[in-house]
Amino acid sequence: MSRSEIPLGPPEITAADIEAVTRVLATTRLSRGPAEARFERRVATVAGVRHAIAVNSGTTGLQLALTALDIGPGDEVITTPYSFVASANALLHVGATPVFVDIDPRSLNIDPAAVEDAVTPRTRAILPVHIYGRCAAMPALRSIADRAGLTIVEDACEAIGSCIGGRRAGGWGDVAVLSFYPNKQITTGEGGVITTDREGIARRLDLLRNQGRVPSADGFDQVALGYSARLPEMSCALGASQIERLDEVIERRAAIVDAYRERLEGIEEVLLPAPAGDNETISWFVYVVLLRQGPGGADRDRLMQQLAADGIETARYFLPIHLQPLYRERFGYRRGSFPIAESVGERALALPFFNRLTLAQMDRVCESLRTHVRSL
Ligand SMILES: *Cc1c(COP(=O)(O)O)cnc(C)c1O
Numbered sequence: 196m197s198r199s200e201i202p203l204g205p206p207e208i209t210a211a212d213i214e215a216v217t218r219v220l221a222t223t224r225l226s227r228g229p230a231e232a233r234f235e236r237r238v239a240t241v242a243g244v245r246h247a248i249a250v251n252s253g254t255t256g257l258q259l260a261l262t263a264l265d266i267g268p269g270d271e272v273i274t275t276p277y278s279f280v281a282s283a284n285a286l287l288h289v290g291a292t293p294v295f296v297d298i299d300p301r302s303l304n305i306d307p308a309a310v311e312d313a314v315t316p317r318t319r320a321i322l323p324v325h326i327y328g329r330c331a332a333m334p335a336l337r338s339i340a341d342r343a344g345l346t347i348v349e350d351a352c353e354a355i356g357s358c359i360g361g362r363r364a365g366g367w368g369d370v371a372v373l374s375f376y377p378n379k380q381i382t383t384g385e386g387g388v389i390t391t392d393r394e395g396i397a398r399r400l401d402l403l404r405n406q407g408r409v410p411s412a413d414g415f416d417q418v419a420l421g422y423s424a425r426l427p428e429m430s431c432a433l434g435a436s437q438i439e440r441l442d443e444v445i446e447r448r449a450a451i452v453d454a455y456r457e458r459l460e461g462i463e464e465v466l467l468p469a470p471a472g473d474n475e476t477i478s479w480f481v482y483v484v485l486l487r488q489g490p491g492g493a494d495r496d497r498l499m500q501q502l503a504a505d506g507i508e509t510a511r512y513f514l515p516i517h518l519q520p521l522y523r524e525r526f527g528y529r530r531g532s533f534p535i536a537e538s539v540g541e542r543a544l545a546l547p548f549f550n551r552l553t554l555a556q557m558d559r560v561c562e563s564l565r566t567h568v569r570s571l
Contacts, residue, residue, distance in 0.1 A: 201560060203508040204481065206377040207444075207550045215436035219428045227405075230431035235388065237438045238373065241356060242365030242390040246397035249426040249434075250404050253352040253374025253387035257285035259424065260348050260370040260389055261320075263399040266291050270319035272348070275305040275331075276515040277536040278324040282350045283516045286322065293526075294318070295517050297533040301469050303327065307335035314339070320346040325354035325364050327468070327512075328380070328480040333367040334360040348372075352387070355380055356445045356478035364478070365390040370400075375430075380444055380478055381437035383430035447550050448479040454554065455482055455546070458561040463487065464568045466542075482548035483512050485539060486568070494571050495544055501567040507560055510545040 219230060231249055239247035250256045266272065268290035274283060276295040286293045296309035303326045310321060321340055323331035333349075340347050349368025351357075357364040365371040370391045375383035391397050399419075402409065407421030437444075456467055466485040471477045486495055499509050515536040517528035530537060546560055 200506045201508060201547045201552075201556050202549070203510055203545065203547055204378045204549045206382045209436075209440075211439075212433055212436045215432045216429050219432045222428075225428050226425055228428045228431075230428045230435055231426065234383075234426075234431040234435040234438070237435055238355075238365075238388045239390060241363065241438065241441065242351070242371065242373070243363045244366050244371075244390045244392050246391050246394070248389045248391075248397060248400040248404060249431060250387050250389060250424045251426050252385050253350075253372055253376065254281040254285060255404075255422070255424045256372035256374070256387035256389045257281060257348070257350060258288050259400055259403045259422070260372055261285055261289045261291065262403060263396050264320070264346055264348065264370060266319050266346070266348070269317065271315060271317045272320045272322050273305075273310050273313050273318060274322040275324050275326070275536070276517040276533050277303060277326060277513060277539060278350070278516060279352070279513060280516055280519060281352070282322060282324050283522070287525075291319070292317075293322075293516075295528075295533060295536075297535045298326075298539070299332075300535050300539065302329055302332070303539060304329065304331040305336075307332045307339060310336060311339050314343050314345070318343065318345060320348050322348045322350060324350040324352075325357060327483055328354045328357050328478045329468075329471075330354060330357050330359035330364055330367075330475055330477075332359075333362070337367060346370075351390075352376075353379065353480040354478055356441055357476060359475040361474075366392075369393060370396060375434055375437075378481075380448065380480060381434065381441060383426065383434035383437075386426045386430045386434060388434075444550055445476075445478045448548070449477070451548060451552055451557070452479050452482060454557055455561070458557060459484065459564070462565055462568065464571070465564070479548070481510075481512060481545045483543050483545045486542040486544065486571075495542060498544065498564075498567055498571060502560075502563055505559070505563040507563055508547060511540075512543055512545045513540060515540045 235247040349371035351364040352374035354364035375386040407419030
């Protein structure tokens, strides 16, 4: 019997989304229009901040945020090795030095005690990532930053709508960035939004994304060296349409997490993601299980092949950044540098996870996982 494939995490595009984008296409205003302003207002509200600046990707957002804060050569920024490469790449792009510290094995986020130990006179900022949608220990990181006079650049790219200590993801950093890549909770195709409460920084970011020009009597004055990093109206309209149902999306994804837990709880070989703690809500980005007792990358990869043969798409999230060839060569990192991140990276397996995942599909994923994991 041939059975249909179960994809990893396709975006959900509704009729309302298509209509919103189509409406833009029927106008002549394809950049810098009303959809941009509308989308930015909605993202600012969700993050609980005053300013939001839409840009053409989350990665660009991180680079512009660092640039607006004058973080660059000679500056150390403490960050996590367990992330999508963009969070550390942004630091390389501005010439700052990423200082990795290991993660907490339960949350998979940067460990505040390790952050505290890594502060030096050259440290300028902390760049925490809310991995898989679970907020980093922001109350602790905020107090470390305040004590040491550091800036926080918050990579909230995986965590729109998440919350910790009564504050939203995107609202903890001096500057924060959200991403709307197609595999995120909601999407603009490509896109990112920078959030901040700091008025001066918001103004700089608005300049930087648009060539560094400001409107003037003669048309435009070039006042800074900026970039071409705007987000098109079609993307903004899609984002504004998608964000209307964010609460529903977050709820649906939490229900899928619960349903996975019910089905997988009895399988000793896999460790499930920890449920949300008392002071947090999680807007789940992906669903990642850890294979127990470190059978090693090869076995995880064999399991992935077996699942693929059953028509189930999975992914390795993430190979730690410090082990990427670029980082090994440039900074001399090697296996053993950050043992927790490395162990997690070898055992992590992302299962299909998207709004329209059905119970029947979940049953198939769990049955296949149960069968194959026991014969590893
Ligand atoms: C998705 C993501 C980004 C940004 O990705 P873009 O594709 O540039 O929008 C940055 N950091 C993390 C941790 C991410 O998951």
